[in-house]
């Protein structure tokens with residue numbers, strides 16, 4: 001491992017993003033923790049978790065709907081630590097809507113965060129990387145391999161991410177910058193615990209019983225895969241997508 005690597009992670013005040021920052025702490029990767037002020041999550045809890053793991057991080061407010069905000073976020077890595085090696089475009093929202101009620105406004109707002117937000121993050125980060133480096137986009141089984149009713153807009157955004165990553169990987173390969181996606185299944189986080197837009201606690205437990213692994217996933221189980229894809233161990237893997245779902249979609 002190269003010493004003193006640096007990562008930026010969006011949506012890192014909760015869920016999978018927090019687990020990624022904590023994973024990096026254990027590896028000595030310094031992290032800019034992206035936090036969205038519109039949400040109730042406490043980035044201080046992520047920072048505490050990083051510090052408990054012996055790591056180093058700073059908190060930076062970022063709204064992935066704004067190019068200037070995302071540019072400033074990626075720049076923080078250079079200003080704070082002098083380099084940028086990894087970027088994880090993890091921030092995302094989930095709102096359910098039957099097709100009949102899916103307004104253009106909801107469609108556009110979903111794509112702005114879950115698809116264009118990923119583009120803004122990967123673009124801003126790659127512009128600041130010397131290479132070698134690695135970019136990650138967090139997709140979803142809904143966008144890759146599973147049809148989820150009432151989530152056409154979410155599915156479209158998450159599918160778009162997969163094409164985006166392949167193209168970026170082809171373009172940035174010569175600069176030694178890789179791009180890959182992870183495709184989580186059902187992972188217990190604030191997003192999936194929301195009973196209105198997702199399954200909620202009881203729905204998750206029921207769904208877990210049908211998963212070959214016998215339960216829903218933990219954020220750390222996605223973070224470990226992101227960690228692998230942003231490490232030297234995966235140095236010849238680019239433009240790929242890895243499903244992390246305990247076997248949910250193989251049945």
Ligand code: NAD
Nearest residue numbers: 011014015016036039063064091092140184186187189191
């Ligand atoms: P989460 O709600 O805990 O995390 C999402 C994060 O994104 C939050 O910290 C939130 O503040 C942030 N965010 C929302 N809007 C933002 C904006 N405009 N700018 C910056 N940040 C913003 O849920 P999670 O499950 O940890 O989600 C992480 C990613 O994983 C998301 O992209 C989600 O779609 C994806 N995912 C989750 C699951 C699951 O089962 N939990 C499954 C598949 C994919």
